[in-house]
Amino acid sequence: MRQLLNDLVGAGRKTSEIPMALSSSSDGNGAHTGPESPSVTPQPGERLVCHLAADAHLVTRSPNHEVGREKFLILRHRLSQIRRARQLKTLLVTSSIPQEGKTLVAVNLAATLALNSSRVLLIDADLRESSVHRILGLPALSGLAECLEGRTGLTTAVRRLDHLGISYIPAGRPTTSPVNLFQSRIMRDVLDEVASNFDWVIVDSPPLNPVADSHCLASVTDAVLLVARSGITPRPALLEALVALRGIFVAGMVFNAVTNAHASSYDSYYYGQGQTGATADAPMSAA
Ligand SMILES: Nc1ncnc2c1ncn2[C@@H]1O[C@H](COP(=O)(O)OP(=O)(O)OP(=O)(O)O)[C@@H](O)[C@H]1O
Numbered sequence: 001m002r003q004l005l006n007d008l009v010g011a012g013r014k015t016s017e018i019p020m021a022l023s024s025s026s027d028g029n030g031a032h033t034g035p036e037s038p039s040v041t042p043q044p045g046e047r048l049v050c051h052l053a054a055d056a057h058l059v060t061r062s063p064n065h066e067v068g069r070e071k072f073l074i075l076r077h078r079l080s081q082i083r084r085a086r087q088l089k090t091l092l093v094t095s096s097i098p099q100e101g102k103t104l105v106a107v108n109l110a111a112t113l114a115l116n117s118s119r120v121l122l123i124d125a126d127l128r129e130s131s132v133h134r135i136l137g138l139p140a141l142s143g144l145a146e147c148l149e150g151r152t153g154l155t156t157a158v159r160r161l162d163h164l165g166i167s168y169i170p171a172g173r174p175t176t177s178p179v180n181l182f183q184s185r186i187m188r189d190v191l192d193e194v195a196s197n198f199d200w201v202i203v204d205s206p207p208l209n210p211v212a213d214s215h216c217l218a219s220v221t222d223a224v225l226l227v228a229r230s231g232i233t234p235r236p237a238l239l240e241a242l243v244a245l246r247g248i249f250v251a252g253m254v255f256n257a258v259t260n261a262h263a264s265s266y267d268s269y270y271y272g273q274g275q276t277g278a279t280a281d282a283p284m285s286a287a
Pocket residue numbers: 057095097098099100101102103104105126129131205206207256257258275276277
């Protein structure tokens with residue numbers, strides 16, 4: 001398995017483009033199709049081509065998001081500093097409540113880490129309401145859920161996104177009880193396996209406060225990156241999340257969607273209205 005994973009991590013194979021079209025059918029091959037899904041389903045383990053919306057929130061690739069791009073470069077730098085001092089390979093991106101920008105941060109962070117040719121894997125571990133594929137302009141494909149259920153191999157679950165220079169494990173079939181899967185030995189085995197094949201493993205996840213999923217995931221990843229969103233995250237919710245993370249290494253916080261009013265004077269100078277941005281705070285530990 002390790003050799004096969006290595007093949008997937010490395011570049012070199014020809015990119016095959018996945019035609020995108022609307023369909024509501026299911027292919028019986030683990031891909032979940034719906035109104036926004038394509039009629040042609042990528043084969044397992046295949047290289048995928050992202051079809052990004054014109055105004056996609058991918059700051060690393062958009063000329064309209066200079067500030068956001070810089071913020072993610074700062075975040076990458078901070079994380080690289082931390083990993084000089086301690087083990088930091090698998091990073092859980094989570095937040096206290098829904099809609100704070102976890103998925104957006106996870107995707108942009110993975111793409112930013114890949115800019116300096118690190119071997120980067122992005123895992124969609126939001127098995128309830130996965131959305132990484134939407135940002136990437138991809139269909140919902142089989143992936144982590146099937147892998148944890150023993151219905152597909154890890155090598156099959158890992159896709160390659162040449163456009164972003166990252167590898168990607170989609171969430172797979174939606175499940176209402178992901179905790180059972182995350183608590184299984186297989187989850188640890190999956191993370192151990194990918195950690196030995198990639199430089200960074202970024203794990204997108206559901207919010208901490210309403211469900212137990214990210215609590216389980218935090219205990220099997222090296223560190224947590226906590227996202228809070230300006231104007232959205234209530235202080236008590238953030239405190240509740242920090243209390244829940246007691247004993248877990250919190251590598252840092254991202255303050256997402258900081259507006260002019262909340263940004264520093266330096267940021268304000270550069271911030272345009274409607275910019276996608278993130279501010280990386282100093283690393284911290286939940287006491
Ligand atoms: N900085 C930002 N600028 C503009 N839009 C943003 C920003 N951050 C997030 N959004 C938008 O807010 C919505 C929620 O973002 P996202 O899906 O990343 O949050 P989430 O925390 O992963 O949500 P969930 O808890 O549902 O998984 C999306 O429509 C996203 O495009």
